Amino acid sequence: MDFHYQELSAQKMEEIIKQVSQKYLTREASLHIEEKGVSNFVTEADKAIEKGIKEELSRLYPWIQFLGEEGEDQNVDFSGAVWILDPIDGTANFIHDLRHSCLSLALAINKEVVFGIIYHYYTGECFYAKKGMGAYLNGSPIHVSSVKELKYSLASFGTSPYYKEEAEGICDNLKKVYLLCEDIRRFGSAALELSYVACGRIDLYLEKGLKPWDYAAAIILIQEAGGTITDYQGHPIDVSKPCDILAGNGVVEKKLLEAITL
Ligand code: IPD
Numbered sequence: 001m002d003f004h005y006q007e008l009s010a011q012k013m014e015e016i017i018k019q020v021s022q023k024y025l026t027r028e029a030s031l032h033i034e035e036k037g038v039s040n041f042v043t044e045a046d047k048a049i050e051k052g053i054k055e056e057l058s059r060l061y062p063w064i065q066f067l068g069e070e071g072e073d074q075n076v077d078f079s080g081a082v083w084i085l086d087p088i089d090g091t092a093n094f095i096h097d098l099r100h101s102c103l104s105l106a107l108a109i110n111k112e113v114v115f116g117i118i119y120h121y122y123t124g125e126c127f128y129a130k131k132g133m134g135a136y137l138n139g140s141p142i143h144v145s146s147v148k149e150l151k152y153s154l155a156s157f158g159t160s161p162y163y164k165e166e167a168e169g170i171c172d173n174l175k176k177v178y179l180l181c182e183d184i185r186r187f188g189s190a191a192l193e194l195s196y197v198a199c200g201r202i203d204l205y206l207e208k209g210l211k212p213w214d215y216a217a218a219i220i221l222i223q224e225a226g227g228t229i230t231d232y233q234g235h236p237i238d239v240s241k242p243c244d245i246l247a248g249n250g251v252v253e254k255k256l257l258e259a260i261t262l
Pocket of ligand 1: 069086088089090091092158159160161187188189190191207209210211214
């Protein structure tokens, strides 16, 4: 198949996302909830948006595999091309009408993320990046922050709500980061928080045990915006697996790893 990811249009993807989501992202749909596990919920909207996006992508790119947060079949061959979708990142926010949730869609080829788009459902902010072609917010180039010191860094910390049994380690890390940085934020959507690192609103983001659909699109966004995104040891991420994620502006996350062990 003669497919060049360079030709993917972020504008076209944004149109598809808006078209599909506006039908389903309703207050009514947010009230039809199933419990998947501890603090882990899915709404009718998550399922309907995933189905709608999957159908549209399969129609346009039938040779690309699909991995979605809500899909039953999670067996894909990562040596080929795979769409990785989180239909609503920030489902808890959506359920509570906190109006801070997004869709996150990535394209990985042979485990390398080459395209990513993150669409904030409530502000209309659309973050996207393609390998070697820069990172953008609503058409304007974005860049990570220029903060050089941890003490002037604003860090966003994901609390890994599904792993309550690891509360002690997670809270220890929170305390260590809090003591070293200017302050901590917790917004409830990993994909948006990672987008905020890419555009320089925050300087650092970390969360234990994120799933590929939470972080995949942000890998290319942060890399193209001049930052780094790794695991808690500073190693590259394997996008086919859950991972502890540390992202930053290329300077402060390295200083964090020199100062503490996560
Ligand atoms: C969750 C959100 C949340 C993070 C969780 C994620 P979901 O994604 O990103 O902020 O703390 O780890 O799983 O379930 O809303 O798609």
